[in-house]
Amino acid sequence: MIPIVTEASRAIRSVLEKAVIEDKAAGSFRVNRKAFVDQAIFEAERQAIFEKCWLYVGHMSEIAKPSAFVRRKVAGHELVMNKDRNGKLNVFYNTCAHRGALICREAAGQKRAFQCPYHGWVYDDCGKLVDVPGKEAMAPGLVEGGTLNLKSVAHVDHYRGFVFVNFDPQARVSLKDYLAGAADILDIVSDQGPNGMEIVAGMQEYSLPANWKLLQENSADGYHAAVTHATYFDYVNSRETERTPANPTFKRGRCHDLGNGHAYTTSRGTLPWGRPYGRWIPSWGEEAKAEIDEIVRQLTERLGEERAALVTQADRNMLIFPNLVVNDIMAITVRTFYPVRPDYTVINAWTLAPMGESATSRDRRLKNFVEFLGPAGFATPDDVEMLELCQKGYSNINGVEWNDISRGMNSEEPFSTDEAQMRAFWRQWHALIVANTKGE
Numbered sequence: 001m002i003p004i005v006t007e008a009s010r011a012i013r014s015v016l017e018k019a020v021i022e023d024k025a026a027g028s029f030r031v032n033r034k035a036f037v038d039q040a041i042f043e044a045e046r047q048a049i050f051e052k053c054w055l056y057v058g059h060m061s062e063i064a065k066p067s068a069f070v071r072r073k074v075a076g077h078e079l080v081m082n083k084d085r086n087g088k089l090n091v092f093y094n095t096c097a098h099r100g101a102l103i104c105r106e107a108a109g110q111k112r113a114f115q116c117p118y119h120g121w122v123y124d125d126c127g128k129l130v131d132v133p134g135k136e137a138m139a140p141g142l143v144e145g146g147t148l149n150l151k152s153v154a155h156v157d158h159y160r161g162f163v164f165v166n167f168d169p170q171a172r173v174s175l176k177d178y179l180a181g182a183a184d185i186l187d188i189v190s191d192q193g194p195n196g197m198e199i200v201a202g203m204q205e206y207s208l209p210a211n212w213k214l215l216q217e218n219s220a221d222g223y224h225a226a227v228t229h230a231t232y233f234d235y236v237n238s239r240e241t242e243r244t245p246a247n248p249t250f251k252r253g254r255c256h257d258l259g260n261g262h263a264y265t266t267s268r269g270t271l272p273w274g275r276p277y278g279r280w281i282p283s284w285g286e287e288a289k290a291e292i293d294e295i296v297r298q299l300t301e302r303l304g305e306e307r308a309a310l311v312t313q314a315d316r317n318m319l320i321f322p323n324l325v326v327n328d329i330m331a332i333t334v335r336t337f338y339p340v341r342p343d344y345t346v347i348n349a350w351t352l353a354p355m356g357e358s359a360t361s362r363d364r365r366l367k368n369f370v371e372f373l374g375p376a377g378f379a380t381p382d383d384v385e386m387l388e389l390c391q392k393g394y395s396n397i398n399g400v401e402w403n404d405i406s407r408g409m410n411s412e413e414p415f416s417t418d419e420a421q422m423r424a425f426w427r428q429w430h431a432l433i434v435a436n437t438k439g440e
């Protein structure tokens with residue numbers, strides 16, 4: 001097919017090409033604020049990024065039971081993820097082959113069949129159309145022929161329990177290759193549980209009156225923490241009377257580029273909050289200390305001293321391009337988000353935990369999670385407020401056109417308070433949006 005290049009598509013391509021400007025010699029990295037406000041860029045990134053990349057849907061632990069399913073909205077697509085009667089993982093488009101109604105309205109559950117609520121067509125949990133009321137009016141063989149079954153998303157795969165989809169039938173990169181270095185960090189996070197990891201039941205859903213990319217930047221932004229979250233740090237520092245000494249083998253917190261737009265930041269293991277699997281804090285009491293010491297002992301026996309230290313003591317904030325955050329800090333948050341408009345984003349967040357951990361450990365974990373990471377915790381409202389302020393600031397785009405993301409630009413080993421993780425994101429965003437918007 002010959003691509004049709006219109007004046008409008010030429011204009012958007014030329015805007016996109018100039019949206020990110022990196023000048024290594026000057027130590028400058030700039031992002032044009034149109035990337036956060038422009039409707040044409042918003043539409044281009046839906047096609048060039050969300051319809052091309054591997055995107056997080058859910059976790060295998062959420063569909064562990066027979067014929068279990070969860071309903072998810074991913075990049076504007078209504079989906080159902082399930083494990084069918086044969087134990088196979090499926091991700092179906094949640095739409096009836098008849099006239100389109102959602103075949104699944106519940107958030108989660110167990111079902112061996114999905115009945116469309118509109119005219120009653122029935123699909124089994126493998127997606128096969130098995131019953132149609134008044135089937136005699138249909139041509140013989142049409143119902144059984146397979147063309148009216150539920151449709152699966154083009155590519156579905158999972159890594160360490162994290163399930164991803166890719167909507168692009170032409171996609172050739174495997175999930176493992178796509179994840180690149182991010183797979184190693186998912187390994188570290190997942191190694192905490194001797195029996196695997198599970199999503200704790202329940203999901204937090206909240207919205208942000210700002211562009212989705214601001215949240216991806218923010219989720220591993222070590223630079224903002226002391227200022228934006230001063231209240232939390234004051235509170236924790238006043239509560240905790242002592243800190244775990246730094247592990248001498250850890251360097252100061254760094255930013256790491258993991259390839260393909262993924263990146264993460266690490267800490268030196270001295271931050272003031274507790275880690276349920278590895279860093280005791282005085283406010284948890286002596287009994288908790290004995291339990292955490294034993295957890296660390298067992299992890300060390302299982303993983304060896306060096307890896308166990310990494311798993312238990314170091315905090316890490318990871319961005320998986322384009323829109324998955326796995327932050328392993330005072331608890332583990334798995335967070336994904338989708339743009340509804342250039343200035344409006346819907347966020348889904350879960351907490352991940354070792355399967356089979358004790359009730360006391362789970363209790364510490366959940367309290368930590370809601371205290372800092374939950375939408376009503378110490379951090380999230382602060383972050384939402386800051387991102388909203390940024391979005392409001394972009395109303396001045398005609399006067400002030402560029403964001404500066406240059407911290408640590410010329411450093412060989414950028415610190416976690418630098419912005420190398422954001423530059424990794426933006427380079428990938430820019431490469432994909434320019435490449436995949438060509439020829440439209």
Ligand code: FES
Binds near residue numbers: 101116117118
């Ligand atoms: S739309 Fe589903 S049965 Fe008619």
Ligand SMILES: [Fe+2]
Binds near residue numbers: 225228379
């Ligand atoms: Fe924050």
